[in-house]
Amino acid sequence: MRLLFLPYNPVTDSHDIDETAEESPQQHAARVYHHKAKSLKMPGLRGQRPSADLDPFNAYCLPDQAQMVHEMLDHAVSYQWSLFAADDWPGSLLAAKKSVMDTAIRSPLCFYTLVYTGAAHKAFHQSPSVDNSKSAVLRLTSKPEAIKSLRIALQSKASALSDEVVFAMAMLAIVSCGERVTAAEKREKRTMSAQQDGQFYSSQEYEWRYMRAVVEIVKMKGGLHTIWLPGLAFALASFDIHTSIMFQRKPSFPLLMPSSPVISSWPTSHLGSVASQRCPNLATGFDFLADLDLAPALKLLHVLRDMRGLIITFDSYQRGDRREAPPIRMIIFARNQNQHELLTLPDLSEELFSSSSSSVHAAKNPTLLRKCRALAAYELCRLCAFVFQVTVLLPNLHDNIDVTIPYAERVKRCLQHATTTDVCLRRDQTYPLLLL
Numbered sequence: 001m002r003l004l005f006l007p008y009n010p011v012t013d014s015h016d017i018d019e020t021a022e023e024s025p026q027q028h029a030a031r032v033y034h035h036k037a038k039s040l041k042m043p044g045l046r047g048q049r050p051s052a053d054l055d056p057f058n059a060y061c062l063p064d065q066a067q068m069v070h071e072m073l074d075h076a077v078s079y080q081w082s083l084f085a086a087d088d089w090p091g092s093l094l095a096a097k098k099s100v101m102d103t104a105i106r107s108p109l110c111f112y113t114l115v116y117t118g119a120a121h122k123a124f125h126q127s128p129s130v131d132n133s134k135s136a137v138l139r140l141t142s143k144p145e146a147i148k149s150l151r152i153a154l155q156s157k158a159s160a161l162s163d164e165v166v167f168a169m170a171m172l173a174i175v176s177c178g179e180r181v182t183a184a185e186k187r188e189k190r191t192m193s194a195q196q197d198g199q200f201y202s203s204q205e206y207e208w209r210y211m212r213a214v215v216e217i218v219k220m221k222g223g224l225h226t227i228w229l230p231g232l233a234f235a236l237a238s239f240d241i242h243t244s245i246m247f248q249r250k251p252s253f254p255l256l257m258p259s260s261p262v263i264s265s266w267p268t269s270h271l272g273s274v275a276s277q278r279c280p281n282l283a284t285g286f287d288f289l290a291d292l293d294l295a296p297a298l299k300l301l302h303v304l305r306d307m308r309g310l311i312i313t314f315d316s317y318q319r320g321d322r323r324e325a326p327p328i329r330m331i332i333f334a335r336n337q338n339q340h341e342l343l344t345l346p347d348l349s350e351e352l353f354s355s356s357s358s359s360v361h362a363a364k365n366p367t368l369l370r371k372c373r374a375l376a377a378y379e380l381c382r383l384c385a386f387v388f389q390v391t392v393l394l395p396n397l398h399d400n401i402d403v404t405i406p407y408a409e410r411v412k413r414c415l416q417h418a419t420t421t422d423v424c425l426r427r428d429q430t431y432p433l434l435l436l
Helices: 025-040 067-079 090-106 108-125 133-154 163-174 191-202 208-221 232-247 259-264 274-278 284-291 295-318 328-343 349-356 366-393 401-418
Strands: none
Touching: 067 090, 067 108, 067 133, 090 108, 090 163, 108 133, 108 163, 108 191, 133 163, 163 208, 163 232, 191 295, 191 328, 208 232, 232 328, 232 366, 232 401, 259 295, 259 328, 274 295, 284 295, 284 366, 295 328, 295 366, 328 366, 349 366, 349 401, 366 401
16 A cells, blocks of 8 residues: 655645635645646656655655665565565564564665665566666665675674674675576476575575675574574574585574474374375385484484475375465475484494495405495485485475585495495395385
């Protein structure tokens, strides 16, 4: 809803307010309104609202801005924060939008950052036929102002660890090349890729120095739980998990909450549910992990069983079964926690390689042979779980060969060690279906 403020001067615009007046204030307001509405229909004037209509009270920290600045700011506040909502409750997204608007009102740093990222976001989602030349100029001018404001804020003890700095630095890190953003050639239709504006965020060139700085600032603040800006902690945790999968490293932040209680609370997780009955044997082939006499293997089995619940629930959602399946945002939230649990499992590949290449041949030492086979099975299952996550549950990364090729190379190396004449995993009847 937009408000149109109409000036009224009783001295010059109409007669005194009495019964004999030729034009009352209400009549004058109606006349001015219809005159403006008619002028907006004239060629060349349509859509050219004065900036005062967008910010009539000069509420922003930087008043008297051009109309396009206000339009991009309005777009940023209205459409860019679906990533900040961890659930489908309307209040969650509204709280994020309100807080973002508040930061733009009081902080020049957030004001310029929102104008810059909002213009990039709108350019990405607009039709390729739209002329974005003015938007490109605005992005070129607002980005340096945002970076300048960030430097000033970082030099102040009062603001260096503020949520505004964390928010602005994270957005500038994600949309580091927003001045080069163009309209998407096709719209993402895969559910997990399209949700929470995944297509936009996964298409950006990140400034990793800024992202590392964001992590350090949050740690200096005391952790994600010290961030008051609604949804920002959830968004940072999501980016931390997804970039950890990209670079095959441990997450920088601790787990927000275990995935198991969330997944088990859904009707789809009940054994008698229609969703569970569709695929009763899903993931049962990993049960041998419990017999490996390897503590991390048992933890991996728990993670895989939770992943099974995610797959069943997501399949139910895709089928349109809203009676059993939870909202997609809850599925994504649980997916992120499950991915965090998978990332924190120990990497035993080096132990596998050193054991299998030992001077003592595994074939001549039953204990060493059993250990090598257990390590090989564990690593293959762990790495393949990542491959499945990237392929099905986080498909935005599947399109990035810089992510998929390193995983493929690691799986290949593990397979080579698992199928050597010394280890020869195929001969062990504990894993009859693992290498099919």
